[in-house]
Amino acid sequence: EEMRREQVRLIGEQGEVAKALVEDLEALISSAEGSAEKAYCASLTLAGEHSLSDDKMLKAVVATETEGQDAVAKCSQCEEFILQKRASISEAESYKEQTEQLFAIAQPRIQAASQKAGAALELAKTKEEAHERRVEAVRCLVGREMLFNKFDVDGDGYLDRTEVCHYAEEVFELDLPEENLHRIFDQLVPLGQHGIAPAQFQTLKTAVGIAKHEVAVKAAIAHGEAIAKQCEEDGTLKLGSFGEMREKLMT
Structure with a gap:
């Protein structure tokens, strides 16, 4: 129980x-x-x-x-x-x-x-x-x-060639070559327009970046060619290597 x-x-x-x-x-x-x-x-x-x-x-x-x-x-x-x-x-x-x-x-x-x-x-x-x-x-x-307004010194709402060069120099530390400057304006500035408009500013940034890359490549090629030429003149580089080095640098 x-x-x-x-x-x-x-x-x-x-x-x-x-x-x-x-x-x-x-x-x-x-x-x-x-x-x-x-x-x-x-x-x-x-x-x-x-x-x-x-x-x-x-x-x-x-x-x-x-x-x-x-x-x-x-x-x-x-x-x-x-x-x-x-x-x-x-x-x-x-x-x-x-x-x-x-x-x-x-x-x-x-x-x-x-x-x-x-x-x-x-x-x-x-x-x-x-x-x-x-x-x-x-x-x-x-x-x-x-x-954009910083480099639009004259305040007309467009970047002219001088202002674009100042932009490239200050932002990209690039002395923009004339051929690149002409190409940029040919591609981005319609006939009758005074310069680069605000709507094209981002494209300008890309274009100047490409220009800087091109300048760097050309400088590297020129430097390589100078070294190769000097070596060839000194007899330390085989015949034909100058052209081969240039081709490699180009690619």
């Missing part, structure tokens, strides 16, 4: 422990679902096609990230709780049916909350990166405009 009473007591204790743990798990899952729903609702502001002011967009991103990260953390807590407490919950025979029902739906609920939070976070990340690209593009445009 005493053993039976002890057994009943243990079963009762196990049931109470299991009940408390089940309630704790249910609370954890509900909290994770609540945070995931908040993240989803915050992300709805970002999901529309309508344009938002930078301030509203950033507020929505922060709200989505805050709730989304909270939901993801809570989902992890749920997983950890199940891993640690499942055995203790399953021990209670008197609570077995309820625990089995809870475990049957717990994982899908946790997964659904995690997916909802993940989708909201991904949207927030996409919008934030797009905003950063726009800001960077504007920053580049502003910087480009300021640089």
Whole structure:
């Protein structure tokens, strides 16, 4: 009789422990679902096609990230709780049916909350990166405009040949050769236009960069030819090597 009473007591204790743990798990899952729903609702502001002011967009991103990260953390807590407490919950025979029902739906609920939070976070990340690209593009445009205005000394809205040469010298440390200068103006300046317009400034940067590379290649070739010629005159270079070296330098 005493053993039976002890057994009943243990079963009762196990049931109470299991009940408390089940309630704790249910609370954890509900909290994770609540945070995931908040993240989803915050992300709805970002999901529309309508344009938002930078301030509203950033507020929505922060709200989505805050709730989304909270939901993801809570989902992890749920997983950890199940891993640690499942055995203790399953021990209670008197609570077995309820625990089995809870475990049957717990994982899908946790997964659904995690997916909802993940989708909201991904949207927030996409919008934030797009905003950063726009800001960077504007920053580049502003910087480009300021640089253009710096070299547009006469303020006529165009860079003439002298101003382009000053640009090449200061920005690229290049004494722009006449042939490259003529080629740049032939290619970039339409008939009747006074010089390089702001819209062509980025292309000018590329063209001057190419010119600098060409000057460096020509200098390297000239240097190599001078060395090869001197060696050939001194008899230290075989006949034909001068041309071979020049061809290698050209390639």
